[in-house]
Amino acid sequence: MLNFLARRLAQIVPTLFFVSVLIFSLQQLLPGDPALVMAGEERDPNVIEQIRHQYRLDRPVPVQYAYWIKGVLSGDFGESLRNKMPVRELIAQKLPVTLQLGSMAIIIAFLIGIPAGIIAAVKKGTAWDYGANFFALWGISTPNFWLGIMLIFLFSIELGWLPASGYVPLTENWRASLAATIMPAFVLGNAIAAVLMRHTRSAMLQVLESDYVRTARAKGLSERTVILKHAMRNALTPIITLGALELGTLLSGAVLTEQIFSIPGFGKLIVDAVFNRDYAVVQGVVLVTATIYITLNLVADVAYILVNPRLRG
Amino acid sequence: MTDAALSGPHVQADELDSPARRARRRLFKRKAAVFGLIVLTMFIFVAVLAPLIVPYDPIATSWSLVRKPPTAAHWFGTDELGRDILSRIVYGARASLLAGLISVAIALGIGVPLGLLAGYRGGFVDALISRITDAMLACPFLILAIALAAFLGPSLGNAMIAIGISATPVFIRLTRGQVLSVKAEDYVEAARALGNPPWRIAFSHILPNILPALLVQATLSIAAAIIAEAALSFLGLGQQPPAPSWGSMLNAAQRFLTQAPWMAIWPGLAIFLVVLSLNLLGDGLRDALDPRQR
Numbered sequence: 341m342l343n344f345l346a347r348r349l350a351q352i353v354p355t356l357f358f359v360s361v362l363i364f365s366l367q368q369l370l371p372g373d374p375a376l377v378m379a380g381e382e383r384d385p386n387v388i389e390q391i392r393h394q395y396r397l398d399r400p401v402p403v404q405y406a407y408w409i410k411g412v413l414s415g416d417f418g419e420s421l422r423n424k425m426p427v428r429e430l431i432a433q434k435l436p437v438t439l440q441l442g443s444m445a446i447i448i449a450f451l452i453g454i455p456a457g458i459i460a461a462v463k464k465g466t467a468w469d470y471g472a473n474f475f476a477l478w479g480i481s482t483p484n485f486w487l488g489i490m491l492i493f494l495f496s497i498e499l500g501w502l503p504a505s506g507y508v509p510l511t512e513n514w515r516a517s518l519a520a521t522i523m524p525a526f527v528l529g530n531a532i533a534a535v536l537m538r539h540t541r542s543a544m545l546q547v548l549e550s551d552y553v554r555t556a557r558a559k560g561l562s563e564r565t566v567i568l569k570h571a572m573r574n575a576l577t578p579i580i581t582l583g584a585l586e587l588g589t590l591l592s593g594a595v596l597t598e599q600i601f602s603i604p605g606f607g608k609l610i611v612d613a614v615f616n617r618d619y620a621v622v623q624g625v626v627l628v629t630a631t632i633y634i635t636l637n638l639v640a641d642v643a644y645i646l647v648n649p650r651l652r653g
Numbered sequence: 654m655t656d657a658a659l660s661g662p663h664v665q666a667d668e669l670d671s672p673a674r675r676a677r678r679r680l681f682k683r684k685a686a687v688f689g690l691i692v693l694t695m696f697i698f699v700a701v702l703a704p705l706i707v708p709y710d711p712i713a714t715s716w717s718l719v720r721k722p723p724t725a726a727h728w729f730g731t732d733e734l735g736r737d738i739l740s741r742i743v744y745g746a747r748a749s750l751l752a753g754l755i756s757v758a759i760a761l762g763i764g765v766p767l768g769l770l771a772g773y774r775g776g777f778v779d780a781l782i783s784r785i786t787d788a789m790l791a792c793p794f795l796i797l798a799i800a801l802a803a804f805l806g807p808s809l810g811n812a813m814i815a816i817g818i819s820a821t822p823v824f825i826r827l828t829r830g831q832v833l834s835v836k837a838e839d840y841v842e843a844a845r846a847l848g849n850p851p852w853r854i855a856f857s858h859i860l861p862n863i864l865p866a867l868l869v870q871a872t873l874s875i876a877a878a879i880i881a882e883a884a885l886s887f888l889g890l891g892q893q894p895p896a897p898s899w900g901s902m903l904n905a906a907q908r909f910l911t912q913a914p915w916m917a918i919w920p921g922l923a924i925f926l927v928v929l930s931l932n933l934l935g936d937g938l939r940d941a942l943d944p945r946q947r
Contacts, residue, residue, distance in 0.1 A: 351787075355787040355791060358785050359788040359791055362785075362788050363800075369805055477932060478929075481876070481925055481929035482925055482928075483925065486917070486921030489906065493910055493914050493917065497911055588794065592796055595799060599888065610796065610799065614802075615889070626792055626800050629796055633791050633792075634791050
């Protein structure tokens with residue numbers, strides 16, 4: 341186990357290094373003089389010269405990278421061109437909002453996806469199975485921004501049940517907070533529910549054909565006990581870790597969902613930064629996203645080994 | 654005469670059938686995949702024949718026709734500038750399908766050679782390419798595409814490049830894995846023993862054998878790329894106005910959701926249908942090309 345952990349950690353370091361190089365080199369894609377682009381409307385040569393100096397654009401690229409990564413490693417992602425706030429603070433401010441949204445989405449995804457997958461497997465070939473499969477296809481093929489717009493139309497404009505946009509922190513008023521986030525969380529969770537359903541279904545089908553399930557049935561246990569106690573437990577172990585791997589889908593989805601519902605989270609931060617040409621913020625957000633993703637993948641790997649005794653060496 | 658001898662010619666006919674023909678036969682047996690293929694073909698026809706089909710000019714505005722609900726003259730209604738939505742959906746199909754195809758072509762064009770190289774050469778080259786692939790996969794697909802599009806500047810062409818690059822690591826990883834699994838096969842050994850240069854072994858002996866897996870992934874990636882293009886256009890990073898795109902139409906639709914809800918229905922439905930049919934086709938291809946399911 342320790343060996344495995346050490347090996348995985350050793351793998352992460354070069355990956356993170358390449359992630360940082362990748363994100364840093366985005367800057368090189370800017371057409372023309374980056375200082376000019378960063379200055380935006382500003383045409384004062386002094387200001388442009390100052391920007392060039394401040395961002396060390398007058399130095400060779402590897403030197404620029406060295407300064408940048410040195411800052412990043414000490415938690416300094418630079419500062420927002422827009423409102424002069426440190427990028428780190430901006431991220432710290434927005435991340436909890438997306439975390440709330442993401443956790444709700446994951447809960448919704450598990451609540452829909454896993455029961456649907458189990459029912460589809462147990463009732464394979466029936467209308468239930470077809471229904472669940474259709475739901476999964478629908479979930480995978482529906483662009484979440486369209487789903488969001490349609491839900492706003494139905495629940496906010498037509499029925500007037502839920503607010504169309506905005507966000508209230510959970511600590512301030514939990515009812516209002518849940519009302520504001522339930523629609524976006526469903527939109528986000530929907531696609532993940534579809535993926536979870538498909539995996540749960542195939543894992544359950546595999547387990548239901550296994551010897552120990554046949555033994556359990558032969559013992560005369562009720563079908564309910566066989567499915568809930570014997571089959572489900574074994575089928576679900578890999579599914580739990582799959583949840584962590586769907587984080588990428590979640591974060592990608594959050595960008596558009598937060599945009600549509602005007603939720604001031606991580607996704608809205610990157611979109612606003614893109615439009616304000618606030619490149620330091622864009623880089624910071626992508627870097628933090630990638631780091632979270634890599635870390636969660638590691639946690640998922642370790643969790644998988646911990647819950648699966650056969651893999652413990 | 655034994656049973657085996659009697660059934661001999663029959664089995665042989667199936668064995669003589671070329672793999673491509675066998676896969677095609679199995680694909681056409683799947684109703685869902687055939688449905689996907691038909692819907693997709695329809696959209697391709699619509700996109701190619703757009704100028705001949707559209708009832709109106711997709712960018713012609715009309716102040717007397719602002720936000721009119723569907724009528725006999727304008728089947729899908731009109732938008733906030735009085736443009737015919739049906740005509741814009743038809744032209745939008747061009748942008749979407751083109752974006753899907755070109756970005757996946759970019760991903761294939763970069764990903765497959767790099768994957769072949771990593772898988773075939775191994776060693777340091779493999780380690781380097783694999784770590785870069787890991788790094789790219791660590792950035793969520795759409796976020797990477799948005800960041801790339803932001804730095805490249807907003808346009809449909811740049812959106813395609815951004816999506817293509819973001820989709821590349823999947824193809825590198827897939828190609829590499831496939832190469833590793835066929836590398837040790839006898840026919841590759843034989844080609845090597847005959848003195849073929851590595852690039853020829855990679856392209857003429859390994860590549861054809863991993864094509865089925867690439868085809869399935871490409872189909873599913875086109876679906877993802879079409880959603881990504883719509884997302885970028887929705888955010889204003891793809892197709893620029895007044896040229897129509899399903900994503901930017903949805904953006905306008907959200908602003909007029911109270912007054913003109915029909916504006917939101919058609920572009921979303923179009924994206925959904927195209928993506929659904931690609932997903933159905935991809936799933937069907939995967940089952941049809943899987944050699945374990947003869």
